[in-house]
Amino acid sequence: MTAKKILLVDDEEGIQLLYREEFEDEGYTVDSAYNGEEALELFKKNPPDLVILDINMPGMNGIEVLRQMKEMKPELPVILSSAYQEYKQDFGTWASEEYIVKSANMDELKAAVRKHLN
Numbered sequence: 001m002t003a004k005k006i007l008l009v010d011d012e013e014g015i016q017l018l019y020r021e022e023f024e025d026e027g028y029t030v031d032s033a034y035n036g037e038e039a040l041e042l043f044k045k046n047p048p049d050l051v052i053l054d055i056n057m058p059g060m061n062g063i064e065v066l067r068q069m070k071e072m073k074p075e076l077p078v079i080l081s082s083a084y085q086e087y088k089q090d091f092g093t094w095a096s097e098e099y100i101v102k103s104a105n106m107d108e109l110k111a112a113v114r115k116h117l118n
Contacts, residue, residue: 004117007048008032009039009065010081011057015102019052022106023113036060043069048076050117052109053096055082066096077116081109 006028008019013034020030031048033039035057043051051069055062066078079098098112 003027003029004049005029005031005046006113007039007042007051009034009036009051009057009062010054011035012054015054018106019109022110026110026113028113028117036062036065039065040068043072047073050113051076051078052081052113053078055080079109079112079116 006023008016008023008030009032010016010019011034016032016034020032023030031042031046033042036059039051039053042048053062053066062080062082066080069076069078077097079100080096081100081102083102097116100109100112
């Protein structure tokens, strides 16, 4: 069985490294992008099974990326991961399956990924 693929979109290198290591340890394949444009390019070339998407990024923000991804593949599970709680109230985030505030404890994010990929 091939590993499920996660597309990780975050402009912070530390988050990228942490998430990649954690999810690869759990048996997933991880592609990563540092901004929205790069994410959409990867998304079209090599569609993932799930996307973990930061909101606050330079250029195109995560809410715009989410909208475009859902237009192309509505059934795709997208987990928004942000350092900011206040985006949770933004109507644009409602299209995501989960909204998780970034934390050093990854249990909530890992549980959400497992829930949507199994």
